[in-house]
Amino acid sequence: MNQPPPIKIAIKNFRVFQGKEEALRGVTLDVPANRVLGIIGPAGSGKTTFLRALNRLNDLSPDTHIEGQVLLDGEDIYHPEYDVVSLRKRVGMLFALPVALPMSIYENVVYGPRLSGIRKRAQLDEIVERSLTSAFLWDEVKDRLQMSGLRLSGGQQQRLCLARVLAMDEAEVILLDEPCSGLDPISTAKIEDALTLLKSKYTIILVTNNTKQAARVADDTAFFLLGELVECGPTKKIFTVPDDKRTNEYVTGRFG
Amino acid sequence: MRISPKVAQILAVAVLGAATLLTLVVLVFVIVFVLVKGLPGVTWQFLSTAPLDMGKSGGIFPTLVGTVLLPLLAIAIALPLGVGTSVYLTEYTRENRFTQALRFGTDCLAGIPSIIFGLFGFIFFVVMLRMGWCLLSGALTLAIMVLPTIIRTSEEAIRAVPNAYREVSFSLGATRWETVLRVVLPNALPGIVTGVILGIGRSIGETAAVIFTAGSSLRMPTTVFDSVRTMSVHFYILAREGISNENAYATAAVLIISVLLINLVAYTMMHRFIAKRAK
Numbered sequence: 001m002n003q004p005p006p007i008k009i010a011i012k013n014f015r016v017f018q019g020k021e022e023a024l025r026g027v028t029l030d031v032p033a034n035r036v037l038g039i040i041g042p043a044g045s046g047k048t049t050f051l052r053a054l055n056r057l058n059d060l061s062p063d064t065h066i067e068g069q070v071l072l073d074g075e076d077i078y079h080p081e082y083d084v085v086s087l088r089k090r091v092g093m094l095f096a097l098p099v100a101l102p103m104s105i106y107e108n109v110v111y112g113p114r115l116s117g118i119r120k121r122a123q124l125d126e127i128v129e130r131s132l133t134s135a136f137l138w139d140e141v142k143d144r145l146q147m148s149g150l151r152l153s154g155g156q157q158q159r160l161c162l163a164r165v166l167a168m169d170e171a172e173v174i175l176l177d178e179p180c181s182g183l184d185p186i187s188t189a190k191i192e193d194a195l196t197l198l199k200s201k202y203t204i205i206l207v208t209n210n211t212k213q214a215a216r217v218a219d220d221t222a223f224f225l226l227g228e229l230v231e232c233g234p235t236k237k238i239f240t241v242p243d244d245k246r247t248n249e250y251v252t253g254r255f256g
Numbered sequence: 257m258r259i260s261p262k263v264a265q266i267l268a269v270a271v272l273g274a275a276t277l278l279t280l281v282v283l284v285f286v287i288v289f290v291l292v293k294g295l296p297g298v299t300w301q302f303l304s305t306a307p308l309d310m311g312k313s314g315g316i317f318p319t320l321v322g323t324v325l326l327p328l329l330a331i332a333i334a335l336p337l338g339v340g341t342s343v344y345l346t347e348y349t350r351e352n353r354f355t356q357a358l359r360f361g362t363d364c365l366a367g368i369p370s371i372i373f374g375l376f377g378f379i380f381f382v383v384m385l386r387m388g389w390c391l392l393s394g395a396l397t398l399a400i401m402v403l404p405t406i407i408r409t410s411e412e413a414i415r416a417v418p419n420a421y422r423e424v425s426f427s428l429g430a431t432r433w434e435t436v437l438r439v440v441l442p443n444a445l446p447g448i449v450t451g452v453i454l455g456i457g458r459s460i461g462e463t464a465a466v467i468f469t470a471g472s473s474l475r476m477p478t479t480v481f482d483s484v485r486t487m488s489v490h491f492y493i494l495a496r497e498g499i500s501n502e503n504a505y506a507t508a509a510v511l512i513i514s515v516l517l518i519n520l521v522a523y524t525m526m527h528r529f530i531a532k533r534a535k
Contacts (some may be wrong), residue, residue: 057427062350087427099420102443111438112428164428 008033008203015067025227036204038218045224053090092165096178098157100149108149112168135163155187294509322484327459330398338406366404372464392480394470404457413447463488
């Protein structure tokens, strides 16, 4: 019963350079499977850079290079022969600003499955209903699936983005980059509820500017500062008796 | 003396309004002039029969066909090349010396007078490749001529597609090509269509480059290796050689109406497409 959960992602002495600047300065961290890891820290601490490194979205920005290793289920995702496309199907992402693609709600959800070659209408229909239900959006949109995703509210769009990730059969890890920063409290609560339910199936990493959100949702919390991982531990410990003085100052609101 | 903001505002409105009015008046005058002089000669007979006696009498049917086929073929050649180039420049390369040189080259190409393209087409396609004056020589020449316009407008349209869309697509496991096909091109389509309309407009009105490459045969083309005469060329020859002023104006009227119709159809199609996506 007290066996430690298996490690989903192991990050080893990982550095990211953007041009000459070192955005991430040697992070070593194990992310256990089927838990929610919260990442907190002031602006510019490398949280987003860290998150985007985990599905190699940083590859898209010019003059970014990395050192160190990120192992997903023991495999180095930065190995030259590693298949980035399959990595991104396994490691889904939600962005700070909800981005519905300019197509129907239905097409938004099946974007990933279609790429994986699923064509059968019945199967796609089933995926749409299941994913939207898991994202707590089904009841609101089930009668207008052909409507453009752009016409949904911000909170609905963010849940649509979540459904889009959940629609991918291959998804195992969900990265969330301040997913609620622009949302109202009710939408935020819906996303948080969804995450709490989803962790039985997925490993979730949640970057948040809102320390209270980390306290509510995360099982473990990591505190980043100026590109360094200051400390990581069970959320309760980080918020009550952290090892590092700086963590204590941040979570009690003395800076940041 | 400083002009008070109020007076400046009134002046600005007056000057800008006058400029707009002048532009409109010139435009309307040209169109009305040509239509008044030409429309009486436009009959079903005129549209549907072949010219007689070098165009002194009879209709313009073969030139109508030539005017449709030549730009159509030119766009069919230029569109894949142009869109392909702009996708490559925007999605597959980072800004560097090479892309800058390419862009500079296309901009220069856009500014070259059409008669130079005509001369090039004549020397290269008609003479060197022994294709003769024909539909294909003309279409290839026009394609080169409209290529810069299509590349530039497509490139701008593609750049205007929000980067967030691309990131989302990548994050859902799409390759670059899948992202181009499913997200970038559909969203850039209205801009690309604008480029195509401009290209069609330019090739329909083109005379110099066409005379040199497609020739001016009045016979009905049956293959792409037949010479054709477009309405612009027909109009030019009728007027230049003093063959028939009435028929020249009638041809011009048909030409103007065709251009208006093409623009109308293209814009309607585009708006319908945009409306469908934003539903």
